[in-house]
Amino acid sequence: MAWLCRSLSLLLSTAVAGSLFLSGLPKAAYGAVPAVGTHAQASALIDVESGRLLHSSQGDKQLRIASLTKIMTAIVAIEDGQLTDVVTTSKRAYAREGSSIYLQLGEKMTLLNLLYGLMLRSGNDAATAIAEHVGGSEEGFVQLMNNKAELIGLRHTQFRNPHGLDAEGHYSSANDLARLTAYALRNPIFSDIVRTKVKTAPNPNDEWDYMWHNKNKMLSMYEGADGVKTGYTKLAFRCLVSSATRNGQRLAAVTINDGDDWADHRKLLDWGFQHYPLVSIADKGQAIAAYTLAAGNSFRYPLAESEKGELKSTLILEEAMTTRYKLGYRGSLEWSIGETRIGTVPVYDAGSVRLQLPERRPLTLAALHHSDSPRFFADSLMDAMRALFR
Structure with missing residues (x-):
């Protein structure tokens, strides 16, 4: 009209x-904001509420992103799945290589608890189980991931799997990951999961419950930290997305291939809060x-x-x-x-x-x-x- x-x-x-x-x-009567640098191959910083990119270095470069992939896996599962559903671990999920929450073949777990295992411990088995349940198959779920990327407007992103293991044609960029994270953090369920330091879940295989400690050290080492996800593969190297909230403002930082990511994220977040309130x-x-x-x-x-x-x-x-x-x-x-x-x-x-x-x-x-x-x-x-x- x-x-x-x-x-x-x-x-x-x-x-x-x-x-x-x-x-x-x-x-x-002020000069320009001083630049901020990192050791990363690519980096970005975004204000979550407005979606404004405050910093970008090689921000549109298409790179391997390792387990930062699971940010998209989680938000698609939250938006398209039923969190109370009970998911059965398939042979494909049970045998998935890489980081794991050690699901047993045929083990049953709620989708919500799988999401905690996915985001706190980066379980590739959890990622596969989630994908098969929500998408009907891993391939069907990947299509949902790419559809979501297009809907959000991620122009330098393509997914081939739900876990982030190295695969040709599987990539994103620092700017796209920042935008994806800002989108996901507006979902209260996603936000609650990624700020959790320790989570317990029923374990049908032993007398004790699962206890998952979040791999994201920023939650303990940075004031106001409340997310988001670590990542590493031999080809992607160290990848990290972190978020923090101070004075009612939430920022999210992204680094890809950064050997000093914990220090760089503290620097990025401090810089953003100081210069762009x-x-x-x-x-x-x-x-x-x-x-x-x-x-x-x-x-x-x-x-x-x-x-x-x-x-x-x-x-x-x-x-x-x-x-x-x-x-x-x-x-x-x-x-x-x-x-x-x-x-x-x-x-x-x-x-x-x-x-x-x-x-x-x-x-x-x-x-x-x-x-x-x-x-x-x-x-x-x-x-x-x-x-x-x-």
Whole structure:
């Protein structure tokens, strides 16, 4: 559906209490953010909430990724499987080489517990059992993995198996892994699994339960660490994705082929928290100066001090005769740094019942790259129906 919009670029330099200021931040007298380096062949750092890549070095280079593959295996299983399902270990899973949680042939375990074994101990047997159960076969599950990669927008990723053992045509990139991790960490089940240091699970083969200790040393050695996955093969070398949360901001770091990854991840995360803190740009319900309108969502974005003076916004007003206007949508606020758009939120009448509805994630830069914002029409329709039938 096409519609006409009127665009007003508002650059305000004075403040009025209680109003939403579209680019009211003064020009900051700061230089560029200093670069950060690692020992990795490729690296990336992402802000999980916004999806903004804060650092990238050889970020689109297609490389072997070892068990970082299991990030995709886990999120596909969580989204497409039933966590209470009981999975039976096949001969193929039982015999899988490499790291293992030592499942026995025919052993039964819930999908949820297999996911803990997958992510804490990097069990290749668990990966195979999960794939066969959720995908019908290992090959069927790999197709689900590649479909998910395409859906998320991972352009430098292709999977050949669910565990990450070296295979021709099985690769990803640091940037893609950062985006995948940000996507996965927004799922509370995935997030809970990867932050777990120790997990016990019933063991039908012995008198004692399984006890799995997470291989990710960052959970113990870095303040605020809460994920994600280690990896190693003879061809991929040491690979690591870590995440940490401080002051309400969550970052995820990626290194591929890095002989000093624990130190490099501490450095990357420290650098990100120091130089790109989350800034609250808009609050839901906040009035827009000179209009009887309000922001439909809050919006936070990681900004360097030197970028704050470059922050601009555009108010795009909906024409009154459109369907979306009749459903209560009054337009959108779009923010940019220089010429780069970073996010947008819907705008409603200041007294609209839609401001009382649950908050939506703002459409951010990553989404803007893959969409002309058709989501707003569907959201407008759903929100209007909720408002009508409250």
